[in-house]
Amino acid sequence: MEAMGVAAALGLLLLTAGGSTGDEAREAAAVRELLVRLLGPGPAAAFSVSVERSLATESGLDTYRLSGGGAGTRVQVLGSTGVAAAAGLHRYLRDFCGCHVAWSGSQLRLPQPLPAVPEELTEATPNRYRYYQNVCTQSYSFLWWDWARWEQEIDWMALNGINLALAWSGQEAIWQRVYLALGLTQAEIDEYFTGPAFLAWGRMGNLHTWSGPLPPSWHLKQLYLQHRILDRMRSFGMIPVLPAFAGHVPKALTRVFPQVNVTQMGNWGHFNCSYSCSFLLAPEDPLFPLVGSLFLRELTKEFGTDHIYGADTFNEMQPPSSEPSYLAAATAAVYQAMTAVDPDAVWLLQGWLFQHQPEFWGPAQVAAVLGAVPRGRLLVLDLFAESQPVYVRTASFQGQPFIWCMLHNFGGNHGLFGALESVNQGPTTARHFPNSTMVGTGMAPEGIGQNEVVYALMAELGWQKDPVADLGAWVTSFAARRYGVSHGDAEAAWRLLLRSVYNCSGEECRGHNHSPLVRRPSLQMVTTVWYNRSDVFEAWRLLLTATSTLASSPAFRYDLVDVTRQAVQELVSLYYEEMRTAYLKKELVPLTRAGGILAYELLPALDQVLASDCHFLLGSWLEQARQAAVSETEAHFYEQNSRYQLTLWGPEGNILDYANKQLAGLVADYYAPRWRLFTETLVESLVQGVPFQQHQFDRNAFQLEQTFVLGTRRYPSQPEGDTVDLVKKLFLKYYPRAVSF
Known part of the structure; x- marks a missing residue:
């Protein structure tokens, strides 16, 4: 065909x-x-x-x-x-x-x-599908949502034309039924599941056990939510994507079935095998179709089906064999377990595996996976197409349909960022690719609630055959709609942001915030950016000049906080460069001055600005976690899950600061103490005439990080202070310095 x-x-x-x-x-x-x-x-x-x-x-x-x-x-x-x-x-x-x-x-x-x-x-619409979500979005953003918040999101999805979306809540409750039916004990099941903040990676086979177990109340609440989510999605005519069995099983299955053929995978994400190294069923083992069909039968009995299922067997994990015959068999086993229950099943596959390990996934390996499922029954998400499209090097996924996706954000990071020109041109280019099998566009961020201009553009492109002709004019009208009135300075600020932070191209477009502000300090930190920082500082100034007209707009005040946050992020890089230069030149006074401003003045001032807006509060994130609980013990457990995800990610800082956010409370009590320690350590190094020891500093910094994660301090969940006044004070103090660097 x-x-x-x-x-x-x-x-x-x-x-x-x-x-x-x-x-x-x-x-x-x-x-x-x-x-x-x-x-x-x-x-x-x-x-x-x-x-x-x-x-x-x-x-x-x-x-x-x-x-x-x-x-x-x-x-x-x-x-x-x-x-x-x-x-x-x-x-x-x-x-x-x-x-x-x-x-x-x-x-x-x-x-x-x-x-x-x-x-x-x-x-x-020029295409069949407008897709939404990433498996990780469930953990980085949706984690603690109640039905009221889900209802808002599904409304947003409908208004933006989304008709295909993951609906993966409640699946652990179904897996629990399946594992009990297979003979596992409740204790073995509890030991297997991750904690709530890390379920996305449990679902993809990357992790097990870490930060668990899941309380019984979690399962009940998630089942309730999933029913409401599915009912509302279906009421709009959306197609919810349910999960399917990808081949990963608990180690305890080997106790019940001693002859089972499983392979222990390698470790993932700097975790040891206590928390990673999942067990993968051999595709030829009789248990594979049994487990897969048991799960899907129980799932669809509970939730019904719309016939599209998501599963990721080798997400960021190297398969045990590169032999095409093995890869084809492993892929076919997943699909056959679906069709055994639902003959109309279509498999939605995140194409991230081909992008993440291109050295493993050569032409023969890619062909083995793509050819193991009948054409038209494997729907591939080209997950990071705005930066590194896979359809180009796989001949349009060798005839399998694909969705051109914009990933954009990793970890739910804050930080103004985007590749708007690439996003604007990408879907049309893919549609006109020779023998293109593109059937849709998609938004697949790991975390939401940031850089809303990027998602507004992507949602519009889902209904357009051609790119936006003039992005400058488009972003100008975006600003006018956002604030409810046209204002020359505000619109000029947005055009500056368009040509700077939103004009990323090439290798730097990884969508992850590596600012020194949110990283454990060292003397080797990278501060280069792809844009002229002066554009950010000028956009900051222009927005502030618009406050007399626009300050009553909540969206404007949000943007004023966000651009101020970005300006401070730039200032942190510049002051850090001063610190590093002074240290290397053994100049104590400039080192002390720059470090003192960064750690003791600038970051506390940023924390105050963030505290003035409800969208930038650590307290809100932690309060959502606590409100999901049914007891104080659960509330403490959920809060600790949240703190780990934002910071250390694992017990030893295994994926340190990956999910970094810039939130009031987190800046003051997590980032600022590290920078104070760094400044003091460098000063002490110069005074005593001994070299700075990064390993020792890392150990000391880990103690600070762990203290925060294990802490119980409650943070405000309501904004405090006037945004405009706080921004003005910060601007008057630091803008002259910003433009003089």
Whole structure:
């Protein structure tokens, strides 16, 4: 079958699986309910929403139609699915009303009367799918969410046209049933599961045991949440992706089945085998199809199915053999365990494995995996396509359909960052690739709640055949919508950010914040950036000049904090360079001055600014963890999970500071003490005339880090202080120094 024929066949298969005309009324009702949640019952009454499957294109692509509006006339929103109708609604609010919907809050001042749609507007998406999530997002961002927060996110997904998304909550409860049925004891199961903050890597076979066990109440709450999540996703016509068996099993299975053929994998992420080195069932072992079908049967009995399942056997783990025959057999075993329960199963595979270890995944190895599943039944996520696309070097995944994904963010880091030009051009380039099997676009961040401009652009591109013609004009209008009014200085600030922090290209576009601010200090820290720091400082100044007009906008105040945070991040790098230079030149006074400003003045001032906005509070993150608990013991356990993930990640700092955030409380009590210790250690080194010993400093720093992780100090979960006043004070003190470096 030709490549495009495969893609079309997959689209047709899943169009049938995803819903029928009988669901039209339910999906329209779901969008009307979203409207009420978003705008309130009064404004929502000015819209008419309906869903008609027949509106879709001949090839089944989602379509919406807008009409009406103006004095005394309701705005008519028609979609081929609930998601399409929600995307059409969002288009109207954005382009006709100048509104803005984002994680940090929404600007929804509607003109009165509602603007008329001059002539009927019909838009069809160029691809079958708009995908959302990364397996890691569940742990880095969704970890402690209750239903109210999930409801907001699913609304955001619908408005942004997402129709394919992971729904992986509650699976450990299903696995527990399966493992008990196979003869494992409850103690063995408890020993196997990771703690809540590390479940993503337990699910992919990277980790086990670490920071567990899971309390019984966790399973009950996650089952409840999963039912509500699935019901709401399906009500919009979304396709939830459920988990499937990838081959990893608890070691205790070897007690129950002594003859089982398993391979112990290598360690992962600087963890030893106490917490990694998972056990992988041999594909030919009779237990493989048994375990896989038991799990999927129990899962679908509990939750139903939409026939797409996610599984990752070799995520960041080198397979035990590079022989194509082994890789094909391992892949086929996963797929066959799916189809044994669901003959219509389609496997959603994160293509990260091909990108992460390209030296292992040569042409023969890639071909073995891609060829082991019938064409059209393996849907590959080209997970990091904005930076390192895999479709280019695999001949469009050798005929298997793929989704062009923007990964963008690692670990949920703060830090202004993006490759907007690459994101803008990438989907169109992939669509026009020879014999392209691209069937969708996707957003696959490890963590959300940052760099909202990047996700706004990516969501729009899911409905456009061509790139945005003028990103400068686009970001200008983005700023006007975000703040609800056009302001020259604010828009100029955004254009400066577009040409600097959001203009990443090449190898530096890894999407992970390596600023010295959030790293354990050393004398070898990298401070180079791909942009001119003066653009960030000038954007900071311009935003501050707009405060008299825009300070009442919550989105503006959020951005003012975020750009101030970025400016301070730049200042930390510059003061660190002064420290290092002074130390190497054995100049005590400049060393003491630069280190003193960085550790004792700048970081405390940053902490105060962060504390003024509810989105940058350590206390909120920890309070969410505590509220998920049913006892004080559980609350302490969940809080410690959270603290570990943000900092040490493992018991010995195994993936130190990977998930770094810049939060009030974390800056003051985790980053600042390390920088004070570093400054004092360097000063002591010069005074005593002895070399700086990094290994000794690391040991001392680990004691500080561990003290924070094991600590019980409670942090405010409500903002304190006035953002504008605090930013002004910090700006007046440091801006003159920033532009003189």
